[in-house]
Amino acid sequence: MEHYNMNLNLKVWRQQNGKSKGEFKMYRVEDISSEMSFLEMFDVLNEKLIQDGEEPVAFDHDCREGICGACSMYINGKPHGPWQANTTCQLHMRAFKDGDTVVVEPWRANAFPVIKDLVVDRTAFDRIIQAGGYISVNTGNAVDGNALPINKDKADASFAAAMCIGCGACVAACKNSSAMLFLSAKVSHLALLPQGEPERHSRVINMLAQMDKEGFGACTNTGACEATCPKEISLTNIAMLNKEYLTASLVADK
Amino acid sequence: MLDAKIPAGPMDDKWTDYKGHCKLVNPANKRKLEVIIVGTGLAGASAAASLGEMGYKVKAFCFQDSPRRAHSIAAQGGINAAKNYQNDGDSVFRLFYDTIKGGDYRAREANVHRLAEVSANIIDQCVAQGVPFAREYGGLLSNRSFGGTQVQRTFYAAGQTGQQLLIGAYQALERQVALGNVTMYSRHEMLEVVMVDGKAQGIIARDLITGTLERHFGNAVLLCTGGYGNVFYLSTNAMGSNVTAAWKAHKQGAAFANPCYTQIHPTCIPVSGDHQSKLTLMSESLRNDGRIWVPKKQGDTRKATDIPEEERDYYLERRYPAFGNLVPRDVASRAAKERCDEGYGVGTSKQAVYLDFAAAIERYGKIEVSKEGRTGVGKDEIIALGKEVVKEKYGNLFDMYEKITGENPYELPMRIYPAVHYTMGGLWVDYELQTTLKGVYCLGEANFSDHGANRLGASALMQGLADGYFVIPYTIGNYLADEIYNKPVSTDHPAFAAAEKEVNDRLVTLMNIKGKQSVESLHKRLGKIMWEKCGMARNAKGLTEAIAEIQALKKEFWSDVKIPGTIEGFNPELDKAGRVADFIELGELMCKDALDRNESCGGHFREESQTEDGEAMRHDDQYMYVAAWEYAGESNWNLHKEELKYEVIKPSQRNYK
Structure with missing residues (x-):
């Protein structure tokens, strides 16, 4: 593939902290290689800002290989940018051409308050997991791993749901800021396994209650979440969640 | 200084005997004992969950926004366990043997044997938690072969095994958070161990959002902070992976073992x-x-x-x-x-x-x-x-x-x-995973104990979870059983105040340098020195030069680094500056260790020590020891040697021709 260099105009959301008012600022970056990742382009911008005596743009990132779920930029109106099934850190600059203007914002959702610039607080996701996104088994109580055979298709489907990286792109993409795709991925992951059976009903009820409490919106089945999910978590998980919830509401003791 | 506390008796019985005789803490007392866990990857999250379940009061810290982001998540291939589900001749002994041999006979036998013993329990535990491992059509767990071993003992979840195991441990941890047994401090970084009367009694942590320093009491401190591959700047590690917490413990007296053993993934x-x-x-x-x-x-x-x-x-x-x-x-x-x-x-x-x-x-x-x-x-x-x-x-x-x-x-x-992919070196620990600093334990990649000079594929996940789920729950009790007689130290104690002042002074000093070079540019230069002179091949001349270059770079860092922003508030550049300052000091020690070890073994290749056709040559007569370095002031370390005694396996030169 031919490599090329480009100059870009960046329109970046700057906000000192959760209490202050934010604004867009324009920056120009030059000689950006098409081989760079999007975050490496931000590294270039930040080095320039530091040399100019300005504060660099704060953004979350860690593994830079698409699995930790830390990176979270809303690029040109799409969470994680233009590529399908991709995270911000794996977006590479050959997605852009010389002279482009790129707009970069944080995830926008009431339940994800801004900490600084492009960094938001996603601990609401942890609290949703605390509400029931686990199997209550203490260390040392396990039977042999092969004592309970699990249908391969179910195990594979469970894994497909468990691939969620908890980045929050689904929330950012949703017009209602709903966390249904995230939540349903966890409900499916555990409900599809026999180990998840004993807490199946209480789990879905409690997790959903926590989602509401955190201020996420309701689901209206638009599907923007699925379209933007870097791990291609399927909308069928939401269908499964609805089924689980309905059953649980009818039969659960609490 | 180095007492490995290896239990007496035959290798097969050591761990069983240890478990049968170690001290226990009764449930009422567990509620009174506080344990601090730094780092929440596989080792930290599994330890936090297990100790929380047992009834200890746990405080867990991570620098990421959530424990689910720890770099264990990026592990792709799999996790080894001596299950012998394939009926292909695997056993605890074979896993033990392969790990010792793979480590080029530079690991401690007793620790590795225990690792092999508990490996099977890990798979059971993870399955019970709902980890969706790959399965066969009959519904049973699938295995694949890995890293040149002759049996199929690797369990996996597509190319995302680390992710699935971490999510399992994370969920167990969040369950304990919900039950009130674990308090989670995310976006926090440990910056000092607090020592009172010769033992660890807490830490100083910095809230990375507000920049404020916090004092936390703990009867013991567990460092589960991962590897230090980012000393090379470029590595497969996450951007935030760092040595800082381990390095603070090292400077307080915890010996650092085999720092030069680095795994370069092909x-x-x-x-x-x-x-x-x-x-x-x-x-x-x-x-x-x-x-x-x-x-x-x-x-x-x-x-x-x-x-x-x-x-x-x-x-x-x-x-x-x-x-x-x-x-x-x-x-x-x-x-x-x-x-x-x-x-x-x-x-x-x-x-x-x-x-x-x-x-x-x-x-x-x-x-x-x-x-x-x-x-x-x-x-x-x-x-x-x-x-x-x-x-x-x-x-x-x-x-x-x-x-x-x-x-x-x-x-x-x-x-x-x-x-650069993994670091076999780390804080020296005894059989109980305690460092030479009383009350400070080290688990997972951050310690040195199980992989010798080279780690085999699919063994890192195994070790992290073995330490957290199945080793520390026993060994910590042996220490904490004596702590029940002591009243908790107040965080107003002068030792806490002194430690906090030290941390604060260092941050102020960093901010006041106001030089010209960015943290990133200095980190890159350190990485270049390390990669060229302490990378895949090393020699005495290069290592000697590297030590001088790193010392010069250290001076430059402390006189010319430029950190924007303020101490208060969210300032990732300041966080990074502290980490790079520690990497610079570690880099020097790695070169020193590499210089001392004039043999080639595992990931450490000394050009002076090779066969005629360019293969690595070990010198068991001179270097069959763990090099544990004790900090003795700036650019100064004392070497302590833990002799490695192979009672069960007879060392031989590796040959792949």
């Missing part, structure tokens, strides 16, 4: 330019089907597909006919470096070799055709069928490669080059 995507911020691994499993080669002609600029078969040098198959492309990681990495150094490298940087799937694609295509019982099928169709098979096996890795490089690995061979 199959990573090569550096594409100066902008490069990190390197990405391509799973070792690719070497099962990919053939590694370079052109036979130096400086050949033709496209890979234009180079005819007879002009290609499959150098691993040529040099190591018995193991071919499946030689261990250290051997494969050095061979790639040798070819590139001689001018046979490919790509624009010439620092890469080809990993070619064309032969595998054709082979699989032919198998598909013969499965269908067809004849007279054209080559194009065979290739198309073969690509489908390869896609099923490695699709996610091929996609990742294409996203990063823009090249289609189904059509062109991958370009790969070795990269």
